[in-house]
Amino acid sequence: MRVRLERLSLNQWTTRRWSVAEAVAGCVRHGLPAIGLWRQNVAEQGLDETVRLVKDAGLRVSSLCRGGFLTAPDFEADNRRAIDEAAALEAACLVMVVGGLPGVVPGEPLGEISRDLPAARERVAEALALLAPYAAERGVRLALEPLHPVYCADRAVLSTLGQALDLAAPYAPETVGVVIDTFHVWWDPQVFEQIGRAGREGRIASYQVCDFLSPLPDVLLGRGMMGDGVIDFGPLTGAVAAAGYAGDVEVEIFNADVWAADPDEVVATMKNRFERLVVTRV
């Protein structure tokens, strides 16, 4: 199994200034075969228009970001819409960022919140039970994304790959898979064991790469271009490939400097770093 340049996908938030139309054109211009889309950008472009753009460009949609925030009271209608959008785009998966403690709003001061973390995790499991049949009917794969534990309170009570696989276990692998994002999982002492398990259980829905900067300039925007941080990509990519994953590899970078740079230069650097640091050689 190999991970090669032919599998490189641009997650559109890496070139955040680009609209969907601009990002699609950018992928074509740089010879990239796939794109990861964000719902708010798709909404701005229009869903039908986006479907047409990616189809005309011959791009695969490696993921749609994102469904989730399942610990909020009003999660259901919006997640059903997200599933419909993923179906229309024929996205390989709908990334699910499951949400933090009930009441915690990312970036805002704490108000009335629940501090019961086990209960929040239980709530995620219950919400998934509601949504999975709907996703299965529409042929959409929900991809549970464990987020770095630094986001446990405000973005995802799902903190490890092992926990994501436990959560996915009751469902068919084609309906509920997991995202392996290097930024989120690189520190985990069990990561290689759990990547192997994810492969055996047929659950790897997406492999995303970006680096972990040190010092971390910002909790949300501390992601970096591969090679600018502390992650050793070779062994992680090797493990994902050995686990049987043959899908697209998305580069998703949240970083103020990257966002401020010329998007075409960002894509050129991304291709170069990907080829040098991420692809498997054998």
Place this chain on the structure above:
Amino acid sequence: MRVRLERLSLNQWTTRRWSVAEAVAGCVRHGLPAIGLWRQNVAEQGLDETVRLVKDAGLRVSSLCRGGFLTAPDFEADNRRAIDEAAALEAACLVMVVGGLPGVVPGEPLGEISRDLPAARERVAEALALLAPYAAERGVRLALEPLHPVYCADRAVLSTLGQALDLAAPYAPETVGVVIDTFHVWWDPQVFEQIGRAGREGRIASYQVCDFLSPLPDVLLGRGMMGDGVIDFGPLTGAVAAAGYAGDVEVEIFNADVWAADPDEVVATMKNRFERLVVTRV
């Protein structure tokens, strides 16, 4: 088993402006029975003078912070000195912050580093094998502190309680134990299971409490007074008590606002919050 006010210990960095002498006097003034000391403050006060101060005040030294940084080339001599100091102070344990990836310096831009995380973890195990016999001879207990995964690159490649217990396993529990710090472990899906295991294996050397703020104002200084963040202290304290821990409970808060406040007010608030949120009722 109960955790009560009679077990509350002031970690001196919670009142960082205080010297050792001032912190000792503060503990006496506020009726606290124990203090957690930091090596640089002890050095400023003088080791012999510190020994005399805590003895005269009748305080227990609940911990000495810190040994560690075992992934640096020159770890050995300094850690032997730290062990000697812990012995002189009759500290309940020497807290070990094991260090990050070789070459990474906290707060500084990356230079020549190693990105091989499994190798760094192996290096920690080898360093511990060198130091444990020396600690055992002097009757000092090394307390391995798993740090929140956000510090994996720059401060501790030891990221979970389970990993700390695996690392401690070859040694007698009175020589190598673990620190359970709420800030570092609250997010861990396995935390209750691993606290139980730590109790069964007789490894709980220290229980430290402080809150995890959200939004995190700063990666290093995002710790808060209990009640100001997202942690549910009751279940964690209950689990630690049920696991048989009957030692002191340190409050260690790294926070610019707390450090700027009047230390006597900080201690008064700490006692109040501890009694309201941390002690076990039964």
